[in-house]
Each structure stands twice: as structure tokens, then as C-alpha cells.
Amino acid sequence: MGSYIGKSVKRREDARFLKGEGKYTDDIKLPNMTHMAFVRSPYASANVLSVDTSEAEKAEGVVAVFTAEDGCGQYGVPCGWQVNFKNGETMREPQHPLLAKDKIRHVGEPVAIVIAETQALARDAAELVAVEYEELPAVTNPKEAMKDGAPKVHDQFPDNMAFDWCIGNDRAEVEAALEKAHHVTELEFINQRLAPNAIEPRSYIADYDVNGDKWTLYTSTQNPHLIRLLMCAFVLGIPEHKVRVVSYDVGGGFGSKIYHYTEEALVTWVSREIARPVKWTADRSEAFLMDAHGRDHVVKSKMGFDKEGHIVAHLTDEYCSMGAYLSTFAPAIPTYLHGTLFQGLYKTPLIHLNVVAPFTHTVPVDAYRGAGRPEATYLIERLVSKGAKEMGMDPAEIRFKNFIEPFDGVNQPGYQTQVALQYDSGNYAPALEKALDAIGYKDFRKEQAEARKNGKLLGLGISTWIEGCGIAPSAVVGALGARAGLYEVGHVRVQPTGKVSVYTGTHSHGQGHETAFAQFVADRLGIPMDDVEIIHGDTEQVAFGMGTYGSRSLSVGGSAIVKSIEKVLEKGAKIAAHKLEASVEDLEYAGGKWTVKGTDKSISFGDVSLTAYVPHDYPQGLEPGLDFSSFYDPANFTFPFGAHLAIVEVDQDTGKVDLKRFVTCDDVGNIINPMIVDGQIHGGVVQGIGQALLEEVVFDESGQMITGSYMDYAMPRADDLPMIETHNTVTPCPHNPLGVKGAGEAGAIGSTPAVVNAVVDALWHLGVRDIQMPLTPQRVWKAMQQ
């Protein structure tokens, strides 16, 4: 019993998934259920002149057809984060309608919905809705959107700008330092738009109960409570207690299932209109068109160094697309989740970032694995490696030279960055040292020179990364513009028999909470893991919660559970003291029992639990029961960090990049389940590699998405990849009880610049200094020819 923490306990959720018995939303069938299909705009920018639904209404199996005229969700979908202009002006916030009425602002925007007895009949009838459009010019590139005369996305915002924001030191001071710097390295590139591509397409079922005037919404979401709040209070005006939101098994999220989507509100609205359950499941084309995308920054950066290679200043200007509307967290991504990481791992004394965020005729951009932090890490790590090589310095050496000194956040204070946040704890050099040893860095240059003689182009790339996660202290995020608190709720219900039900407001869509959470709960209580169940994803069972994103589940959600466990043990001790006829001060709790210190008198957790529910012989004045819920609002973000190294070979003739090795050394604080943490790193690393080498959402001039299927959008496949060699250092988080920092996004944050740095290293002697991502054979080959 006990000591589950730190062990690779196999996952209890696996059996159902392996047998095909997972319960994803699209697997649910309700009696009398109808199906919804969308009529979507084929244009990116258009006026809607007319919508004729008469033929569709007459079609076989059709229950109803609705358009914007029918008054669904008149307030539109809200944005959850307000980022103001640097001059204090309020962020510009257009209405995001559930169905487009007069104007189309991106391809796929819905104009009408058809409800029918089967999915096929709904789709057939949707084809019969006749919409007359007047196509208008579109703009999809965020920098182009800011030019005079660019097509307007929203007529009321003629300059297309959502906000113009900055962070860091005074711009003039940073510019002056760059003027005086010994060497300045520059980069101009696009951090390309990506489609998140969880393999399960989004799926929703709303079931309205006429007699109870209540709904159940089954949804593939990362945060059921947040969806309920946003949809009820801001979109549909339904009392919150009348809606139960359930998300059982969810097939991957990566950010894309955080947001409250228009389709969720529409099924809920329709279900009441027709008094029947309604289901909608996206197909992959709809997923490409409608799921919020990630990245899409146009970047111009400068980094200055002194003679010894110390960074003296960093200045970046970016255009970061919001898409056509402001998605739930969108304004926070290129600002507070991006600019606040511009310190990196380095002592850079002067930093300035300016972000112009325009609207474009594209699907909204929001958090995608890493959300703002991969974009920050990419540009910093490319600048550091490029600067080092231009100055004839070793890219590893320059990093060691610039690393912030170690600090544990207890004996030494946290590190105050130039960009608002204070790092919790860090010890950066050992992570890089360990990764360099693992890859055999010392011998690599010899190997590279030898290979070059034999006509082989080998390269090694380094990236050392940091992220702010465990999002986050409500007071801080509130000051930064969040319109919600970001605490978490953990409820521990001890059953009369001493079995424990834990309800968490976080949500697992692959992260293994049912196992990892049970590990630390069992350890804290000194009981077998089998006695602990973890429940999530149902607003009727879990009192409240903010969901899972930003690598927050364990650091914030786990800490809330720990708080409740402490309350259970505190009350349990009073019951134990009564039964043992001792004082609470004389008791110690270990191995699942309270013992009177220095004696063999003890009482088990199970016996105390039973006494709490059968309180015949019980402390006077103490309430029966052993059931506690806690809200935990963290003291700070957590700041995991690490080093990622890639070795690539570039084909001389074709420019194809072969990723030979990928080595990580990540520090995510204390580790509860190493198997799960490694799995998170593997997956994140490969998503980052996908960005470096393969993935890109491309629009044509009219705003048409030309990568709207898996035939056109290149996903990483098994045969594109090597095994991922993972290592760890452990620097505990000083401010949460588990000492954990979070591992969900680490892989995706560190890996992309490591791969690109490796390819540039392989081609440096040919004069190649930068290549635009994704590094397709065509782009690499072209770079080699120039």
C-alpha cells in the first residue's frame, strides 16, 4: 500500500478504449434523436443576398430548417479575454453570430441548419437550401490585413485591427541597446497557421426534456462547466441550473475543444424548438473549416549580443491573426501567453514585443497545444542559435553563458522577468548538459565533418525552452484581461466503507487522470488505488471546474484535491482521537491509519469513515460525514523548462529532411507517473515536429482553404519519425503541494526550433541562414540552391 507516486502504473482507462467500448459523444444514440446538418458558405467574404429553404423543408425526413431569421442566440458567442490597446483603448469585439445573416467572414461560416431523421437525409436536404451570395474580396494574411485598402472583415472596424499591444521594456531603450550591440541577428518569417486535428471530430447531442424544462448536452469538450456558463449566461440566456453538460470520453483536444463553438449552442437551441434530441458530428472537412486554428504570426525579430555572446536586447514586432471573430481565449494567445515568455531561459536585460492583432477572413485562431509559448520559443531559440553561429560561437555554449542562475523559489526568490511574470523555480544548465551528453554532442561535430566529406548533410539543432503553465492565479489573469477566474475545484467524498470518490473540475481527453490522480490520492490517504475512483466530465456530478488546458490539470486540479484530502484527514483525526481516547496532537497518520504516537493503539481510515457516517459514538459538536470540496487558486503559474536536441540528415538532391534522432531532457517538476509524462512528451514533440516539417493551413487569394482535408494537410505519420529519447531533471514547483509543473505542452513548445535549427546547421556551410516552415523538400532544396 502507498508509494504509487513516481511509478509507471498502467492506466485503468485503457481497457474500455482497447476493447472499442469508450463512450465518445458520437457513440451515443438517444431515442427519437434527430440529426443536424449545416449549409455553409463556400466563400470567405460575401454578402448573403437571399436564403431560400422552401425545397429543403419539403424534402424527405426533414423535421425543421432554421436560418438567422429564426432568432437563435441573438447575442452571439462571447470572447473570454479582453486585451486592450497599448494606448488604453478597449479591444474591438465584433459579434460572433451562431448563423450568418447578411455577411460571410470565412469559408464554412454557417447560413442555415437542417434537422432531419437521419444524418444522410439532413445532408441531402441541406443541399437543397438555395443561398444567393455576392462574393467580396478577402484577406487572409494578418500583415496584409493591416495595409491601407485591405478588404474589411467588419465594417465597423475599417482598419481590421482588434488591438495593438506591447509588453516589456521601453521600445526606445531596446532600440538604443540594439544600435550599440556588438552583433545583431535578425529574422523575418511566418509562424504558420496550423489545424489542431484531434482525431475525434467535434460532436454534440442536445436533449431537451419538455416536462422538466431542462437540457442535457453531451459534448466533446475539454471544459464542460465553462461551456455551460458561456452558453447559458451569454449565448442562449438559459438558467445555468437547467443544463447538464456531459463530456464522457473525448478523442483528443490539443486546445481545439476548449472553446464554446456555435454548433454547441445551436443543437441546444434547436432541441427545445423541436422538443427532440439533436445530434451533430463534424466531418473532417468541417473540422478543418470550423475548429479554431493555431499560430499564424507574421514575425520580425532582432536580437543583440555583446562581444562575449551575452544577449543585450531583443525586439520583436508581430502581426497575429485573430481570424474572423474573437474565439474564447484568442486575444490572450499572442499576448499574455506569448509575450510573457520572451525572457526565455536567459538574462536578457531589455525586451520589447509589439503585437498587432488583425481580423482576417479566416476561421478564428485560438490556443493550440502550447498556445503562444511555442511561437515565443521558436523565435527566441532561432535567434539565439543564428546569432551564435554568425558570431562563430557554439550554440550550446552561448546558451550556458546566458542562462539565468539556478533558483529554487524557496531559499532563493523567484526570477522576475522583464515581461511581467515571475518564474517559480529553475535550474537550466543541468537539463541542457544531460541532453547534450545523451546525444553525444562532443563527438557530433567530427561526425558531421566526416559525413560532409562523404556527401551527407548532417545537422544538430538545440532548443532550450520554458513555458508558463498551470494556468493560473485568478488575480493575475484577471489583471491580464481574463473574464473568469482560473482556479480549480476538487471534491473528495469518502464513502462510509472508506472507499473514495474524487470529483475533479479538470477533464481528461487522453491525459490519464483516472490513473495519475488516483495515484496521489491513494498515497496521500495511505489506501490502495483500487479504493479510489476519479470522476470528471459531468456538471451534474462535479460541482464546478475550469477544465483542462495550459498543462493545468495536476498542478491546479490536483492541488484542489490535495486541499480536500487535508480537510478529510483533519476531520478524520478528530474522529480518530475520540475513538482512541487520545488528543489530536498525539496522533500521527500513516499507512492508512491514525496511531497514538509511541503506542500500538490505532484506528484505520475505513473505521473512521464508517464512524463518520454511523456516528453513534462520536465527538460532540462534530458534523457527521466525511465529504469535502475545495477551490484552489494557485499562487503563481508554474514554469517547466527543458532542452530538446534534433539530428537531421538533409538529402542533397531532393532537400528531404530525415529526422535521425530526437533527444529531450525536460523538467516538469515532480513526476507522479513517468510513463504518462513520457507519453505526453512524445506526443507534444511530434506535434512540434509536424509544424517544423509538414503542417500548414494554406488559403488561396479568395480566402479558400486549399488544405481542407488529409489529402492536402500533411499530418505526421509513423514512418516520418524516429523514437523520441526522453530524459528528465526534477526541479519541484515551490508553490503547489505536489511540486508539479505540468507536461502537456512541453513537447510541442521545445521541439519545433530544435528541428529547424538542425536543418539550418546542416546547410550553414552552403550559406543557408533560415528556411520558412514547414521545411518541405521543395523549400529546403530551393534554399540550398540560393
Add this chain to the structure above:
Amino acid sequence: MRISLTVNGKQYSHDVEPRLSLAHYLREVLNLTGTHIGCDTSSCGACTITLNGDAVKSCTLLAVQADGCEIVTIEGMANGAELHPIQESFKENHGLQCGFCTPGMVMTASDILKNNPNPTEEEIRHGLEGNFCRCTGYHNIVKSIQQAAEKINQ
């Protein structure tokens, strides 16, 4: 159209629309929802089953094309509570996270190992080319199949 086929050892006979895909037939008519649908271009492999012993993507076939065929879906792999060695290896090696691609991965793995009982890492990766996983980076899926090969060969 009337079709008759065997799925996981059981005989079925149904009247189906000619345009009904085999994946939808399995999910909607037989309620075998372990076969997942992740795309519309037969690219992702989440719907992989075996048809007369070979792995196929059930979204590429119409139900009527499966008339007279013998099909195994993910639900037919375990023997009651006892997992198939491939399923067991996926569990032991953390070869799944969200579980959505998993049924297709297991069915593809069974095809890889049927045709090549001792595959190299490269052969496994090549064999998985038609199945997408967004969670695992494939690392532990490859390890799972390596271990399953050992188990089956014992």
C-alpha cells in the same frame, strides 16, 4: 439492398441503402461503435477493421460490398475480459492516450503481424503509415507492436 455477412463470428442480415458505408453500417446498424470515423478521405485509419482477414478502412467500402464477407472489428479482438496480446501490449506500453485511433491501430497491428510475425521497427512504422495518431507520437504504438510480436511468437 439485402446483405448478409459475419461480424465477429455472428451472422447478420439487413436491408441497407446502397450508399451506406460499411463504417456507418457497423456503427449505426450493428451498434459496434468501437469502429471510429475520423475523416472523409480514408486517410486516418480510425475505422480500420479486418475483412476476410485483411485490414481495410471500413469507410472506403459500402456495406453492400461487404455482402458475404467475414469481418472482425475491435469488439471481436478480446476474449471476454481477456485482452488479445496486441491489446495487452498497448496497455503495457502506454500505446494509447485518448483512445480514439486505438481500435484502428490495433486492427492494423493485427494485419502487420499476420503478414510479418517479426517486423523491424521500420517495417512497423511503414505498416502504420495509413493510421493517424495525434496523441502518442507513435513511439509507444511502435513499442506495443514490437512487444505484441514477441508475445504472439512465444
